[in-house]
Amino acid sequence: MESETVQLGTWWIVGFTLVVFWSGSASAGSNATPEKVAVREITITADQLQFAPDTIEVTQGDTVRLTIRAVDATYGFAIADLNVRAVINPNQEPVSIEFVANIPGRFRFVCGSFCGSGHGDMNGILSVVPVVSPLTRRDSTRVDETSVDVIESDFNVITLPTTLRLPHNTFAFRLTHRFSRPLDGGAGFDNLFEDFFGFDSPAFIGLELRYGIAPGTQVGVYRNNNKNIQFFGRYNLQRPVDNRGMGLDAFLSVEGADNFHDEYSPAIGAVLSQQFQDRASVYVEPIWVGNTNKRVLHPETGFTSEDEDTLVVGLGSRIRIFDTVYVVAEYVPRVSGFNNGNNHISFGFEKRVGGHLFQINFSNGLGATPMQIAQGGDNGNWFIGFNIARKFY
Numbered sequence: 001m002e003s004e005t006v007q008l009g010t011w012w013i014v015g016f017t018l019v020v021f022w023s024g025s026a027s028a029g030s031n032a033t034p035e036k037v038a039v040r041e042i043t044i045t046a047d048q049l050q051f052a053p054d055t056i057e058v059t060q061g062d063t064v065r066l067t068i069r070a071v072d073a074t075y076g077f078a079i080a081d082l083n084v085r086a087v088i089n090p091n092q093e094p095v096s097i098e099f100v101a102n103i104p105g106r107f108r109f110v111c112g113s114f115c116g117s118g119h120g121d122m123n124g125i126l127s128v129v130p131v132v133s134p135l136t137r138r139d140s141t142r143v144d145e146t147s148v149d150v151i152e153s154d155f156n157v158i159t160l161p162t163t164l165r166l167p168h169n170t171f172a173f174r175l176t177h178r179f180s181r182p183l184d185g186g187a188g189f190d191n192l193f194e195d196f197f198g199f200d201s202p203a204f205i206g207l208e209l210r211y212g213i214a215p216g217t218q219v220g221v222y223r224n225n226n227k228n229i230q231f232f233g234r235y236n237l238q239r240p241v242d243n244r245g246m247g248l249d250a251f252l253s254v255e256g257a258d259n260f261h262d263e264y265s266p267a268i269g270a271v272l273s274q275q276f277q278d279r280a281s282v283y284v285e286p287i288w289v290g291n292t293n294k295r296v297l298h299p300e301t302g303f304t305s306e307d308e309d310t311l312v313v314g315l316g317s318r319i320r321i322f323d324t325v326y327v328v329a330e331y332v333p334r335v336s337g338f339n340n341g342n343n344h345i346s347f348g349f350e351k352r353v354g355g356h357l358f359q360i361n362f363s364n365g366l367g368a369t370p371m372q373i374a375q376g377g378d379n380g381n382w383f384i385g386f387n388i389a390r391k392f393y
Helices: 002-031 188-194 370-374
Strands: 039-047 050-052 055-059 063-070 075-079 084-088 095-100 105-110 123-129 171-179 203-214 217-224 229-238 245-256 262-276 280-289 310-320 325-332 334-337 344-353 356-363 383-392
Touching (some): 039 055, 039 075, 063 075, 063 084, 245 370, 262 370, 280 370, 310 370
Antiparallel strands (some): 039 050, 063 095, 105 123, 217 229, 229 245, 245 262, 262 280, 280 310, 310 325, 325 344, 344 356, 356 383
């Protein structure tokens, strides 16, 4: 009886093991053939420097297949944050790009190959709507920094900094040029014409190179041909989204004369910006500048001061009057400290062409650094000049 009980127990264990094994095998077999994943298919046409459609919305987790067709030229298509890139040629089969939209937010897609004078404006928005809650959409907003910002088109207004971010591991270059012959100097307009509006005069020239050392952080160096060297850094604390809202940067600078060997002037401040759709941006910039009571570009006869430092509040604006044409202006009043009478004022016109920006400006001073701006402008004289900027990304 005991032997039969043992045998019955043994068979029961063997039977239970076989059932478990068979169930596991059946389950594994069912997993071996996954369900077919649905693909969200979207067709995009690139024609006449535009994407159609230029606004796309998908749901987080969607497998997205973009079929892109070029009509009249060779175009690129790039979404940097999603590592999506392709080149599309006309009169050839459309290019298909497939990816999983697993990051919620808004992503700007751009033309990744130069396609003409409107290349910088050829872009669109891919919105990835989160599954959990629409409330997280605003917090997760992302923008491709390598795309052209149509309203904050440069890192400076004229001399004042903006809140434009420099993408990580990229460079930007700027040339400033101010003709030293005053526009209202000399023996009337005949003399001004003979001097070709001051273009024949010696110039106050500066060269700048900046680098995106980390996301939202940029550093740079600027040198005037009077041997004044400035080192500066900016950190982006808040950025506007979709050409609206406020931006905020922290700004730090130090400059020195005689190739940075003498008369050091530190500066620290904030850059607050407000963008209005794709038409205008305004800036308010409180900046403290040390050691401003030294050799000045525009000295006042007989002026003396016991103040060594200056607090300025820079006010600037950039207004987009055409697709790639802007009007810019800035005024930098000194609210305390060293003040020899005339605050910096400047205005100008600029044209954006791809990664280049060409600006002609008029100013009551020759300065371009925080210390030089804090020293003020000339007494009654105006100067013509220009800036040329280039983004290497």
